[in-house]
Amino acid sequence: MEKTDDLDLKILSILTNDASKSYKEIGEELFVSGGTVHVRVKKMKELGIIKGSQVVVDYEKLGYDIVAFLGIYLDKSSLYDEVAEALMNIPEMVAAHYTTGAYSIFAKIICRDTNHLRDVLHDKIQNVSGIQRTETFISLVESVERPLRILEK
Helix, strand or coil: CCCCCHHHHHHHHHHHHHHCCCHHHHHHHHCHHHHHHHHHHHHHHHHCCCCCCCCCCCCCHHCCCCEEEEEEEECCHHHHHHHHHHCCCCCEEEEEEEECCCCCCCEEEEECCCCHHHHHHHHHHHHHHCEEEEEEEEECCCCCCCCCCCCCC
C-alpha cells in the first residue's frame, strides 16, 4: 500500500475541519495547485483512507432531543454479525461498536423524545434476535465531538 506523505496529511487535516473547502482553496493554503489537491484526494479515496464525505446535522434543531448510548449484551458473541446487521435496519441507530468489556456492543441512538426512545428500545432493539438485554445511558451534554487531529504527534 502506498504511504501518505506530509502533504496528504495536511490536505486531510483541512478537509476534516471543513469539507466544503474547494481543492483550489486548499491548494492556495498549502501553496500547491488545486489539481495537485484533486489528485491527492483521489489517491486517498482509492486507498480507502477517505471513505466519503458527510454533512454534520444538528438533530436537535430537527426535533431530535435525546441522544442515548446502549450497552448491549448478546446471548453469544458469535451472534455479533447477525445482530449488527439487524441493528443497521433501525433508523435511529447511528453507531454501533463491537467492544471488549462488559458489553458485546456499545451503540448510539438518536430519538425525538423519551417516548420515542422507549418505543425504539422496546419495539425495535430488544426484539432483535440474539440480544439478551441492554443498558441505556442518556447523554445530557456532548462536550467533545471532533475529528482526530492527525497532524499532531
